[in-house]
Amino acid sequence: xxxxxxxxxxxxxxxxxxxLLLEALVALGFGVAEAxxxxxxxxxxxxxxxxxxxxxxxxxxxxxxxxxxxRRWSRGxxxxxxxxxxxxxxxxxxxxxxxxxxxxxxxxxVALVCLVVPASTAIFLADAADxxxxxxxx
Numbered sequence: 001x002x003x004x005x006x007x008x009x010x011x012x013x014x015x016x017x018x019x020l021l022l023e024a025l026v027a028l029g030f031g032v033a034e035a036x037x038x039x040x041x042x043x044x045x046x047x048x049x050x051x052x053x054x055x056x057x058x059x060x061x062x063x064x065x066x067x068x069x070x071r072r073w074s075r076g077x078x079x080x081x082x083x084x085x086x087x088x089x090x091x092x093x094x095x096x097x098x099x100x101x102x103x104x105x106x107x108x109x110v111a112l113v114c115l116v117v118p119a120s121t122a123i124f125l126a127d128a129a130d131x132x133x134x135x136x137x138x
Contacts, residue, residue: 013067013123016114019107020064020078023085028057067115070123078115082108 031053038046060081066074089104114120 009068009070009123010117010119012114012117013070013120016078016111016120017064017068019111019114020060020067020081023081023107024057024060024064026057027053027060031055031057070126072124075115075124079112082111082115 031050034046034053035050038050059077063074063077063081067078085104085108089101089108092098092101092104094101
C-alpha cells in the first residue's frame with residue numbers, strides 16, 4: 001500500500017483529485033445504471049456501454065488517486081481526460097441539456113487549471129526528482 005504524501009499538498013492538487021474522483025463516481029454510476037438496463041434486444045450495446053463506463057470510471061479513480069499522491073504518471077492522463085471532456089461538454093450545448101454542457105466545461109477547465117498551476121507542477125516535478133538516482137560526484 002502506498003503511504004500518504006509526507007509533504008502537504010497544494011489546494012489546487014486536492015481540488016483536481018476531487019474533481020477526477022467525482023467524475024469517476026459519475027462514470028461508475030452510469031455504468032451500473034446501464035448494466036441494470038440491458039435488454040436482450042440490445043445486449044451487445046448495453047453490455048459494451050456498461051463495461052466501457054465501468055472501465056473509464058476505474059481509470060479516472062486510479063488517475064485521481066495518482067494526482068492526489070503527486071505521481072508524475074497521473075498528470076498526463078488527467079490533463080488528457082479533461083481536454084476530452086471539453087468537446088463532450090460542448091456537444092450537450094443546446095436545448096434542455098445546455099446547463100449540463102456548461103457544468104462539464106466549467107469543471108473540466110477548473111481541473112485543467114488546477115493541474116498546471118506552478119504549485120501542482122512543483123509536486124509532480126518533485127516526484128520526478130525522486131525517481132532519478134543520485135549521480136556520482138566527479
